Amino acid sequence: MEFSIRPATRDDCKDLARMLRELADYHEITECVTQTDLEQDGFRENPCFHFFIAEVPEQHKSKDGYTKIGMAFYYFSYSMIYSRSISLENLYVMDEFRGKGVGKALFKKVAQEGVAAGCREISFIVIHWNKPAFGFYFSQGCQDMTIEKGYHLVSCSGAAMERLGRS
Amino acid sequence: MEFSIRPATRDDCKDLARMLRELADYHEITECVTQTDLEQDGFRENPCFHFFIAEVPEQHKSKDGYTKIGMAFYYFSYSMIYSRSISLENLYVMDEFRGKGVGKALFKKVAQEGVAAGCREISFIVIHWNKPAFGFYFSQGCQDMTIEKGYHLVSCSGAAMERLGRS
Numbered sequence: 001m002e003f004s005i006r007p008a009t010r011d012d013c014k015d016l017a018r019m020l021r022e023l024a025d026y027h028e029i030t031e032c033v034t035q036t037d038l039e040q041d042g043f044r045e046n047p048c049f050h051f052f053i054a055e056v057p058e059q060h061k062s063k064d065g066y067t068k069i070g071m072a073f074y075y076f077s078y079s080m081i082y083s084r085s086i087s088l089e090n091l092y093v094m095d096e097f098r099g100k101g102v103g104k105a106l107f108k109k110v111a112q113e114g115v116a117a118g119c120r121e122i123s124f125i126v127i128h129w130n131k132p133a134f135g136f137y138f139s140q141g142c143q144d145m146t147i148e149k150g151y152h153l154v155s156c157s158g159a160a161m162e163r164l165g166r167s
Numbered sequence: 168m169e170f171s172i173r174p175a176t177r178d179d180c181k182d183l184a185r186m187l188r189e190l191a192d193y194h195e196i197t198e199c200v201t202q203t204d205l206e207q208d209g210f211r212e213n214p215c216f217h218f219f220i221a222e223v224p225e226q227h228k229s230k231d232g233y234t235k236i237g238m239a240f241y242y243f244s245y246s247m248i249y250s251r252s253i254s255l256e257n258l259y260v261m262d263e264f265r266g267k268g269v270g271k272a273l274f275k276k277v278a279q280e281g282v283a284a285g286c287r288e289i290s291f292i293v294i295h296w297n298k299p300a301f302g303f304y305f306s307q308g309c310q311d312m313t314i315e316k317g318y319h320l321v322s323c324s325g326a327a328m329e330r331l332g333r334s
Contacts, residue, residue, distance in 0.1 A: 029248055126318075
């Protein structure tokens with residue numbers, strides 16, 4: 001299948017928001033960033049995140065008429081082990097375009113971007129039941145640090161964050 | 168015990184490197200960022216991270232003569248749920264100064280910084296056997312997302328990162 005991967009522009013925020021909403025629905029997550037959040041936070045002087053868009057030619061558009069059919073959504077992070085790193089918040093390919101190498105191409109693009117910026121790790125979250133995702137990432141040489149090292153992700157949000165942060 | 172918390176300056180990188188090395192030793196991690204990495208990456212135009220330093224007056228210095236006795240090492244991140252967020256890479260208080268509220272004060276400072284910057288989550292990694300750390304974070308209202316939601320941390324580094332990123 002013909003497709004291309006390119007860095008996103010502000011005009012891609014509408015499709016990024018749509019794909020994030022699709023992901024959120026799949027994970028039964030209510031809250032999700034909006035197009036406005038993305039436009040503001042991703043296209044300012046020090047952008048909070050970056051993303052790549054996977055696109056197909058018009059003649060291969062999705063059944064709903066979309067040509068932007070996948071994305072990798074990431075930001076630069078920092079590790080006491082690896083120093084400069086990348087956190088991959090999401091990598092997504094629309095259902096009807098899976099199994100065609102789009103996810104692999106997106107992941108590779110993020111790795112290339114990372115290596116070019118001196119990053120030595122890409123880290124991300126995978127939910128325990130998402131076996132196809134683990135299969136894909138293991139095939140790329142990734143390690144499950146929760147299994148290997150016992151790393152747990154802990155979060156302070158909502159009322160706890162407000163209470164601490166406003167006191 | 169008298170102590171103060173303040174944003175770090177470049178001059179604090181030596182003590183940050185020392186405390187990160189102490190943490191790495193505790194976790195039996197070989198590799199660790201150096202003072203030079205920290206000076207370069209934390210004090211440039213778009214810093215890769217930020218940190219707070221906890222300090223005691225000269226008369227309460229550690230048995231090895233240190234007055235910088237704790238730190239919170241973080242960077243700004245982005246979440247599809249919460250939008251702007253903070254990733255807390257490490258929070259550390261030297262052994263002999265624990266149980267005196269320094270960790271709590273550092274964590275609160277990070278939360279205040281986060282709320283002021285419009286962040287709605289602080290996330291971080293805790294290793295499964297570190298029961299005192301879980302106890303502390305739960306007392307602050309945090310949730311273990313690995314237990315609650317089955318989130319696993321996956322990492323692409325070393326040879327896998329090189330292979331993907333340079334191809």
